[in-house]
Amino acid sequence: MAYFDETTLIKVTQGDEASFAALYNHYKTPALRFTYSLLKDEEEAENMVQDVFMKIWVRRTQIKPDYNFNSYLFTCLRNMAFDHFKKMEKNEALRRNYMEAMQTMGEEEREESERRLSLVKSAVDSLSVKRKQILRLNVEEGKSYQEIAEFLRISKNTVKNQLVKAKQILREKVDFAAV
Numbered sequence: 443m444a445y446f447d448e449t450t451l452i453k454v455t456q457g458d459e460a461s462f463a464a465l466y467n468h469y470k471t472p473a474l475r476f477t478y479s480l481l482k483d484e485e486e487a488e489n490m491v492q493d494v495f496m497k498i499w500v501r502r503t504q505i506k507p508d509y510n511f512n513s514y515l516f517t518c519l520r521n522m523a524f525d526h527f528k529k530m531e532k533n534e535a536l537r538r539n540y541m542e543a544m545q546t547m548g549e550e551e552r553e554e555s556e557r558r559l560s561l562v563k564s565a566v567d568s569l570s571v572k573r574k575q576i577l578r579l580n581v582e583e584g585k586s587y588q589e590i591a592e593f594l595r596i597s598k599n600t601v602k603n604q605l606v607k608a609k610q611i612l613r614e615k616v617d618f619a620a621v
Contacts, residue, residue, distance in 0.1 A: 451507035462502070466495055469515055476516055480523040490526065494518050500592045529584055558616070565615035573608040576601055 453461035470491065477487040494515070498505070505511070543555075566574060579585045579593065580601075587605075591598040 448507045451505060451511055455502050455505050455507060457502065462499060465511075469512075473515060473519060477519050477523060480520070481526065486526070490519065490522050494522060497592070532584075561616050562612065565612045568615065569608055569611060573604050573611075576604045577608045580605055 450461045450464055454465055473491045473494070474487055477490050478484055481487050481490070497518070498515070505514075566577065569577065576590055576594070579590045580587075585593070587598050587601045590596075590601045594601070
């Protein structure tokens with residue numbers, strides 16, 4: 443693959459959307475091929491490539507046009523894939539632990555656990571769309587406040603405040619319903 447024109451990269455760092463579109467179009471296919479080769483999941487590969495390019499756009503002023511952008515892009519994709527594998531491994535371990543705990547529980551404990559899980563799900567469903575989205579990005583996807591703020595284009599403090607309020611609402615609803 444030919445390297446991308448340094449002049450166009452300079453325009454990207456200055457916020458030129460047309461140049462960014464050209465950069466994306468130039469790298470999209472090889473980036474998808476590379477990511478798919480790691481993940482073996484076409485949809486997840488597409489999502490990951492989109493996420494990386496969103497991060498590149500957000501951090502465009504930090505790009506060094508005279509450095510090897512090709513290497514930078516594929517390193518970002520590789521690191522994101524490794525993070526994805528770590529999350530999957532963690533989720534699998536949690537699921538395994540949950541299943542083991544469910545097998546060792548008695549029928550009453552199992553019903554109580556399922557009731558509590560249902561309470562939490564219903565409490566999460568009662569949150570506003572934005573709070574629910576922020577909570578899921580943080581809890582399920584493991585994203586930091588900064589990553590959520592960049593992804594949703596809101597301030598880091600807004601993310602923090604929304605998470606605090608969401609968790610407070612969940613605690614109140616679950617504690618009230620458990621009584």
